[in-house]
Amino acid sequence: MSVLSYSWVLPLLPLAVFVFVVITGRRTPRLLAPVLGIGSMAVVFAASIAMLSLTAAGARFNATITWLQVGGRAMEIGVLVDPLAAVMVAIVSFVSLLVQLYSIGYLHGEERFRWFFGAISLFTASMLGVVLSNGWLLMYLCWEIMGLASYLLIGFWYHKGAAPPAAMKAFMVTRAGDVGFALGLALIWLNAGSFLFEDVFGMVSTGAWSGPSLIAAALLLLAGAMGKSAQFPLHVWLPDAMAGPTPGSALIHAATMVAAGVYLIARSFPLFEANPVTLTVVGVIGTITAVMGALIALAQSDIKKVLAYSTISQLGYMFMALGTGNWIAAIFHLMTHAFFKALLFLGAGSVIHALHTQELKHFGGLWRKMPWTTATWCLGALSLAGIPPLAGFWSKDEILLSALHAHQYGILAAGILTAALTAFYMARTTFLTFFAAPGPESMSSRAHESPWMMTVPLVVLAALAVTVGLVGSPLTGYSFFGLLEAYEMPKLNLPLAAVAIGVALGGIALAWSSYIKKLIEPDGYLRFSFISGTVARGFLIDALYTNAIVCPATYIAGVLRVIDGAVIDGAVNGLGGAGLLTGKGLSVFDRKGIDGVVDGLGEGVVDAGDGVRRTQTGNVQTYLLLLVAAILLLVVVFAR
Amino acid sequence: MLTLNHFLVLAALLFCIGLFGVLTSRSALRIIICVELLLNAVNLNLAAFAAYVAPQEAVGTSFVIFLMVIAAAEVGLGLALVISLNRTSSIEAIDTLNELRG
Numbered sequence: 001m002s003v004l005s006y007s008w009v010l011p012l013l014p015l016a017v018f019v020f021v022v023i024t025g026r027r028t029p030r031l032l033a034p035v036l037g038i039g040s041m042a043v044v045f046a047a048s049i050a051m052l053s054l055t056a057a058g059a060r061f062n063a064t065i066t067w068l069q070v071g072g073r074a075m076e077i078g079v080l081v082d083p084l085a086a087v088m089v090a091i092v093s094f095v096s097l098l099v100q101l102y103s104i105g106y107l108h109g110e111e112r113f114r115w116f117f118g119a120i121s122l123f124t125a126s127m128l129g130v131v132l133s134n135g136w137l138l139m140y141l142c143w144e145i146m147g148l149a150s151y152l153l154i155g156f157w158y159h160k161g162a163a164p165p166a167a168m169k170a171f172m173v174t175r176a177g178d179v180g181f182a183l184g185l186a187l188i189w190l191n192a193g194s195f196l197f198e199d200v201f202g203m204v205s206t207g208a209w210s211g212p213s214l215i216a217a218a219l220l221l222l223a224g225a226m227g228k229s230a231q232f233p234l235h236v237w238l239p240d241a242m243a244g245p246t247p248g249s250a251l252i253h254a255a256t257m258v259a260a261g262v263y264l265i266a267r268s269f270p271l272f273e274a275n276p277v278t279l280t281v282v283g284v285i286g287t288i289t290a291v292m293g294a295l296i297a298l299a300q301s302d303i304k305k306v307l308a309y310s311t312i313s314q315l316g317y318m319f320m321a322l323g324t325g326n327w328i329a330a331i332f333h334l335m336t337h338a339f340f341k342a343l344l345f346l347g348a349g350s351v352i353h354a355l356h357t358q359e360l361k362h363f364g365g366l367w368r369k370m371p372w373t374t375a376t377w378c379l380g381a382l383s384l385a386g387i388p389p390l391a392g393f394w395s396k397d398e399i400l401l402s403a404l405h406a407h408q409y410g411i412l413a414a415g416i417l418t419a420a421l422t423a424f425y426m427a428r429t430t431f432l433t434f435f436a437a438p439g440p441e442s443m444s445s446r447a448h449e450s451p452w453m454m455t456v457p458l459v460v461l462a463a464l465a466v467t468v469g470l471v472g473s474p475l476t477g478y479s480f481f482g483l484l485e486a487y488e489m490p491k492l493n494l495p496l497a498a499v500a501i502g503v504a505l506g507g508i509a510l511a512w513s514s515y516i517k518k519l520i521e522p523d524g525y526l527r528f529s530f531i532s533g534t535v536a537r538g539f540l541i542d543a544l545y546t547n548a549i550v551c552p553a554t555y556i557a558g559v560l561r562v563i564d565g566a567v568i569d570g571a572v573n574g575l576g577g578a579g580l581l582t583g584k585g586l587s588v589f590d591r592k593g594i595d596g597v598v599d600g601l602g603e604g605v606v607d608a609g610d611g612v613r614r615t616q617t618g619n620v621q622t623y624l625l626l627l628v629a630a631i632l633l634l635v636v637v638f639a640r
Numbered sequence: 641m642l643t644l645n646h647f648l649v650l651a652a653l654l655f656c657i658g659l660f661g662v663l664t665s666r667s668a669l670r671i672i673i674c675v676e677l678l679l680n681a682v683n684l685n686l687a688a689f690a691a692y693v694a695p696q697e698a699v700g701t702s703f704v705i706f707l708m709v710i711a712a713a714e715v716g717l718g719l720a721l722v723i724s725l726n727r728t729s730s731i732e733a734i735d736t737l738n739e740l741r742g
Contacts, residue, residue, distance in 0.1 A: 072696045620734070625663050 177227020283323020
């Protein structure tokens with residue numbers, strides 16, 4: 001036992017902040033919410049450093065408690081601390097810390113300022129819960145809380161038209177994947193009788209559980225991961241989710257929520273490894289997503305949309321790494337991506353904060369006005385483009401390398417293509433925003449540098465975007481891979497690295513000659529209607545969903561309404577008409593014979609009713625009181 | 641040592657508190673909260689019987705979970721009613737709502 005046994009406290013700290021913010025609401029001093037949020041993240045981050053050093057020295061912690069006892073079978077939840085969990089806790093808490101610091105500046109005039117920090121704390125708590133759980137059950141619970149928190153963050157500006165539908169879309173689309181996750185849980189429970197990683201992995205490694213049900217369970221877990229990690233065809237929520245505040249996007253779409261899917265597969269890797277077919281599916285989905293995301297990003301005119309599709313593409317990259325069987329490379333890319341993409345989102349936020357617009361055509365020449373934002377953004381963009389020795393180069397190279405080693409040449413080619421496209425669209429965005437001469441619609445003259453609360457996180461993240469890749473480079477002896485217990489250390493493959501650097505530089509040079517030197521018409525490729533129409537609108541996948549799912553559902557509802565009106569109402573009206581006819585016949589007899597008797601009875605009833613009417617006070621509580629009294633009377637009479 | 645009776649007494653207390661609240665509150669919101677107390681008192685009884693009388697059966701536990709779902713649905717419906725009531729009259733004085741008086 002060691003200090004690691006207290007690690008279950010970590011998710012509870014931000015959760016407590018959330019509860020505090022919800023309960024106290026407007027009564028708390030305005031700055032207390034961010035101070036508490038940042039304080040809890042600082043504690044968690046310090047703890048994660050301790051966890052990293054302890055787990056690197058070989059310490060592990062795995063404890064289980066019984067959550068539910070149902071029909072003699074125990075459902076267990078617990079905490080697992082190993083290097084993978086420690087790395088994830090460090091990434092999540094650090095990015096969350098910086099994002100909250102940044103948000104103080106970004107949202108300073110916001111009415112629901114405190115609520116934002118509450119929601120971010122809830123989000124971070126759920127993510128910490130996901131990475132620290134030692135079984136799928138607790139992971140799934142936290143996973144769903146994360147869905148709720150992302151809904152709250154995306155819908156933060158609920159009075160703006162785009163935010164509520166975007167929040168709902170994110171919630172519903174990830175839910176489509178989560179149904180798969182839940183079914184996968186059921187399959188695991190049926191076949192292995194436990195939700196704990198160690199039990200299930202033990203059964204898989206000894207062959208006690210194998211066959212089609214194992215493949216099905218892995219594919220169902222993959223569905224959950226695809227929803228959260230915005231993989232094709234469930235990626236459609238992520239671009240819309242840009243309606244939320246930019247710091248929230250930095251946290252959700254860079255470091256945490258979208259990383260959860262990659263983490264789920266990396267954590268469940270023995271289930272995927274057992275059958276090559278599941279790994280192939282992961283790789284194919286990742287490849288499609290990576291190339292598709294990069295292509296769509298080329299044709300975007302909104303700076304946040306570029307970053308959104310770039311994120312989808314990079315997540316596809318991580319899935320490609322998982323598909324080649326190298327989950328450590330995926331986690332490595334997850335880590336570097338978390339830092340440089342958070343940096344890019346926060347940099348975009350800084351520009352948006354200055355100009356209150358997200359359209360690239362409104363920017364241009366910002367480097368004079370916003371030197372810190374420009375410098376840090378450029379480092380992030382170069383890192384994403386894969387220029388050595390920045391972080392993105394090392395992790396991207398690792399993925400290409402593992403594709404080469406696994407003889408997955410399709411993935412290798414797609415990876416190199418994506419790298420070239422990535423370098424081009426990032427250079428295009430950088431030039432159009434910061435360096436190109438301002439266009440006719442530019443508003444750059446109004447720009448100003450952001451306050452220190454926003455630039456400090458940018459500088460810190462930029463420092464990490466430059467350096468963090470070194471832990472996976474030969475310069476430090478691949479210490480990251482050693483920490484996560486890689487069976488074989490990767491070796492830098494110089495020809496491959498040269499190709500990767502070459503295509504990245506080529507992409508940047510092409511963008512430079514087009515957007516700065518104007519040797520090629522800027523955005524000339526947008527003249528092709530296929531690109532500006534189909535690709536820019538995300539290959540029309542959204543339209544496909546609208547036509548294939550939403551419209552049929554509305555149509556079926558309309559048809560049912562007509563059936564209801566014509567058939568059911570017709571039947572009811574017919575019955576009514578028949579009754580009316582019969583009644584007319586009977587009324588003759590009625591008036592002659594029965595009325596006399598009935599009138600007498602009726603008058604009696606009216607008199608009785610007048611008497612009883614007094615009890616009908618119309619007050620629900622009086623009725624209830626009488627009801628209770630009657631029940632008590634019955635109990636007294638019959639219970640003896 | 642906790643026995644079944646402890647739980648039953650606690651549940652009875654909860655039920656009585658809830659019943660008192662339902663009968664005496666003037667605020668619709670308080671009434672809804674007290675109805676929750678009633679439901680949870682029943683739930684506690686079910687859970688206690690499940691744990692003490694038939695721990696090997698999943699039946700009692702399943703009832704509890706069903707009741708929770710029903711309680712959630714009830715709150716949803718109740719709150720919707722309260723909100724629409726609030727448009728026409730005050731929810732703070734439920735005893736003034738006597739349009740059904742005979």
